[in-house]
Amino acid sequence: MIKPRDPDAEAALEADDIALEVFIHALKLRHGYDFSEYSRASLKRRALELTRKFGVERLGDLIPSTLYEPALVREIVSHLSVPVSSLFRDPEVFLRLREEVLPMLASWPRINIWLAGCAYGEEVYSLAIMLAEAGLTQRSQIYATDFNDYALERAAEGIFNRQNLPEYRRNYMESGGQARLSDYYHARYELMRMRRELLERVVFAHHNLVTDGVFAEAHLIMCRNVLIYFTQPLKDRVLELFADSLVRGGFLVLGNKEALSATSPVADRFELVSATDRIYRLKRDGV
Ligand SMILES: C[S@@+](CC[C@H](N)C(=O)[O-])C[C@H]1O[C@@H](n2cnc3c(N)ncnc32)[C@H](O)[C@@H]1O
Known part of the structure; x- marks a missing residue:
């Protein structure tokens, strides 16, 4: 009609x-x-x-x-800027990281990790826990960036609502967690504060993916649920920025809502590691 x-x-x-x-x-x-x-x-x-x-x-x-x-x-x-996240969000991505990517990262003497678009920090604490469980904390440096300064302040505080605890626990278990999630936070009334030790190797910094340049000589870049908000030309520019920020053989994790399309200008600089979790690796000659 x-x-x-x-x-x-x-x-x-x-x-x-x-x-x-x-x-x-x-x-x-x-x-x-x-x-x-x-x-x-x-x-x-x-x-x-x-x-x-x-x-x-x-x-x-x-x-x-x-x-x-x-x-x-x-x-x-x-x-x-939609600073929405969760501890161990999409746990299958973390499981893949834990089982397939961390063992390869472990071959480098120093591991620089860039978490782009870290929101309130849930992803930062999740990754810090995984690195601790893999015995890689002392060799790692996490640069957690966002262009939302309020989100960065909240991320550094590491205080989350305990209402979400059932989801956090489930995610942690499904990501292959090796301890109890409660080992990593202090509970107080309806809040939980992540243990300060988890930030030992973390630097929070303002970085705008639209206007700022190459960030670090990264061995792993994780940028999930950020590019989905961008138009295609901006996505392409940011993917180029990521390719230029990775060392040869470095990993790019886009998560299950975003993909490196075959038409992307950097598509042939990467090889696919996981099609479901959109994990890519910069080719040795991809620099
Ligand atoms: C939906 S959250 C994703 C959080 C986390 N990566 C995850 O997957 O759970 C999107 C984040 O991207 C950040 N963001 C959006 N545009 C950005 C830009 N131009 N530069 C840096 N961060 C940006 C937002 O501030 C927000 O914190």
Whole structure:
């Protein structure tokens, strides 16, 4: 059945799309946060959530706050950047890392790991636990980066909600965990704080994948659930950045929501390690 046209709804949609572009432009010009190459569907959804959060009616009403209320910008960027994660998220990826990648990393005297888009740090603590259980902590250095400074502060605190504990425990077990998850945190009321020792070999740093350059001579780069928000040209640029940041034979883990497509400009620099978990290895001649 053909739906009757609703000109008012169409006009509102158009106005929202224009407002979204102005909003994105204002964030970039005024604060240097560049969302211009993020895919519009999820950006619009998040921006509309912000209108409800701030109690304003239309997307365009967010623009004055963006321009004149710097205190709100942190909250705006934080919400748009979707800092959602979990301890041992997608445990099969961690299991594969534990069983197939760590033994190969162990052949290097020093292991530099770049966790790009670390959100509130769940992935950082998960990896630190796995390195400890593999006896690799002292040889490792984890650089955990994000462009959301609020998320980085929270990640360094390592405090999570115990409500999620059943999921965390299940993930840990399914990732091949060798101890009890409770060995790695202190519980207090409804919160859990990850043990400080886990941060012994971790550096948190601001890094923006859109604007910043090569980060480290990495042996492993893990960047999961980040590229999904980017347009294809931006994805391609970031994948090139990763290829340039890896040592020969270094590993790239994209996780099960993202893949290195055959048309990517760096596709022939990598070989596939796991098709299901999207783990790739920079070829010896792939530099
Ligand atoms: C959905 S979370 C993914 C967290 C974790 N990697 C995981 O898979 O559970 C996406 C993270 O990417 C970060 N991010 C988005 N755009 C970024 C950019 N341009 N540079 C650095 N980090 C970015 C966000 O701030 C957010 O913390």
